[in-house]
Amino acid sequence: MTWITDAQNTWCPGCGNFTVQHALKDVFAGLVADEGRRPEEFVLVTGIGCHAKIADYLAVNSFYAIHGRTLPVATGITLANPDLTVVACAGDGDAYAEGLGHLVFAAKRNTDITAVVHDNRVYGLTTGQYTPTSYTGFRGRSTPKGAKERPFNPVELALASGATFVARAYTRRLDHLREVLRRAVLHRGFSFVEVLQICATYNNLTASYHDQAYELDGHDTADLTAALERAREWDYSDGAPIALGVFYEVEREREAWPPMGRLPDHRRREVIRGVLEERR
């Protein structure tokens, strides 16, 4: 089984997207090897942006969608065929700007999807503008004097929206990222993974992440209050410690809508005849 296509890779050297791609590939391969999954079961949905090229590079089923719309596409796929394992990769512009409403609703519905947000906190493919998670003062091509807005905190947002699995990982910690993604994919319900991703070209935060990031230890993942507390430690602008790991994980009702299907042909005609009969 080859997991990588022969499409030419055009990510910049040092880009965190490579790490996410390797981690996801390893998770898929691992689930095939030790969980009996078939490679054909995996479906990757992406938005538009640097992250989205992963759809071209991974040799799995994919829906290379449009900016901001990964989650409704993923929801449709899950409703159509609940046996598929659906992973939606989105950028921070995708998930938090153009597609914010979809994120909140996907979490609310707890549909069985794994949302992986490649959060490099900059628009890469459109050449360096600020995003909803860029720090205050970020100088981008659309904010040359520095962004005046405060970033918002996606982990807190996902928790508030009802996601049943909420985690944060970092592309310079491949093993940890891989472990978090595997747990997210195995979680039954809506999993949200915020990946702090290095953009080598427009927003290389390696140094500050190196100093600030730490892995959660002894944290009770069933405790929403504790999860929110940890999520609020760092506000995406200051120099506070950045927690990595699973903040929250619970089981909750997840079939928001009935799965799709139809009656066999002959039954369908009978039922329709019955409906018309009622209207006589």
Place this chain on the structure above:
Amino acid sequence: MDEIAVLIGGKAGEGINIAGSVVMRLIAGCGLRAAMYYDYQSLIKGGHNFAVIRGAAEQPYCHREGLDLVLALDQETVRRHHGRLRAGGQVIYDTGRVQEGEGTGIPLDEIVKDEGAPAVTRNMGLIGGFCKACAIPWETVEAVLSRAVPKAVEANLRVAGRGYEAAEMVRPLPARAAGIRVLPAISGNEAIALGLVEAGLEGYIAYPMTPSSGILHFLAARQEEFRTSVVHPENEIGVMLMALGAAYAGRRVAVGTSGGGFCLMTEGFSLAGMAELPVLIVLAQRPGPSTGVPTYSGQGDLLFALSAGQGEFPRPVVAPGTLEEAWYWAGALLDLAWRFQTPAVLLTDKNLGEGMYTFHGAPERPPLPSVRWDGDGGYRRYAPGPDGVSPLASPGTAGAVVKVNSYAHDERGITTEDRATVARMAEKRNEKEKAMAEVLRSYPSVMTAGDPAAGTVLLCWGSTAGVCTEAAKDLGLRVVRPVVLSPFPVEQFSAAIGGAEQVVAVEENLDGHLARLVRAEGYRVNAVIGKYDGRPFFLEDLERQLKGVGA
């Protein structure tokens, strides 16, 4: 023709729609053919709502100014409509709410109180009065009411019975032909829903928007029975993208909306064009732009439907004019969308969707299976296939990696900017459009009515079919009506319009959308008669305007 026209009116919240549909079913239950127009405002309580039901031995498809009975739950109904009564007509009214009444007064409040029935059953007292006025036998009333309003049958029947006693015979219903079958009475939206289900619909996704919501409500109420999943997501953008996800995963799905919702869907509509994903959009028109007149009707979205989305891609656009066509084309468009892997638009309007008619049954559709992958060789989602149609496989299929893409892509579905591939894929999509036009030649893509030899042609589309057909019959004219608007049915249209001396387009818009389309196809249109106040053409009104343009 010998016909009866009944209007029932009152305030919003008084159950006028239900009352109208009950009158409709009583008339249909007597073996007549009937049509109901429902007029209501965008408010929940108060205002003025009314329903007009026209019944005859032959199917009526439009409405006239003249009425035979006005059933008034309030003074406003009398004030607005009593001037429309034809000779021998009468008002039947509630003595409690109508101070200045002439005709038959029925004390609804007293009756409801006496019978210990809830206030909403007041309209049943008027319906009882109507039945007596038309000499409908009480057994028929009992049978129809029990089926039509299954909730609190006893109370409804008691109140109706009191109205029946209190009224007198005004005029009997028109005679029915011997041996005629009683037909079911359904709305256009219900016909669409049933046509979709019959054609194997597996999911219906919609955000509420008048006048398409009737489809959502009907399918949601019966989803266990039909085993079709009905989904109401966060917005129309979500609707469209969910539908595309489901289509990618192999399900036959449709979505429904009106103009404002379709604006939001165009992004996904264009994605469907590029990714070659099938989806059916029911676009139920109301007057725009923007919020417009939400509970009224219009035909102002034809050019929008024809050109929605950026870039070029095929999309069948079909505007049925009757229930039977709505049912037929709902299924046929599902077939076409899945065969040609492209989005399709069923263009209706409020008058057709929320109007009720007696239903005569839809014709059988020709079989049009989708093109499936035979499992041979490595799967390529956009591999060359017959007529530009690539064989389909769904994710989960052993040995297939199914990649769809909103970017220009190669045969495997991988992004490309290679000039030859970009051009070849554009040609592939265009080839599908040509093949679709070819297939549609064996479908009833253009309908005609009236005198086929007449020099004057009424050119129309969608629900104005009915009024044009009746006017053509009265005035000896010909009706030509393209049902398929994209790809334009050139051959069938040419044959239908051949020999025309004068072509008058009749449309519920100001601009003459069909006239523009037909002119762009190289035909002459001499005049456009437009109506754009949200209300349907009355027959008399159209006939006056036709004479005005010398038709």
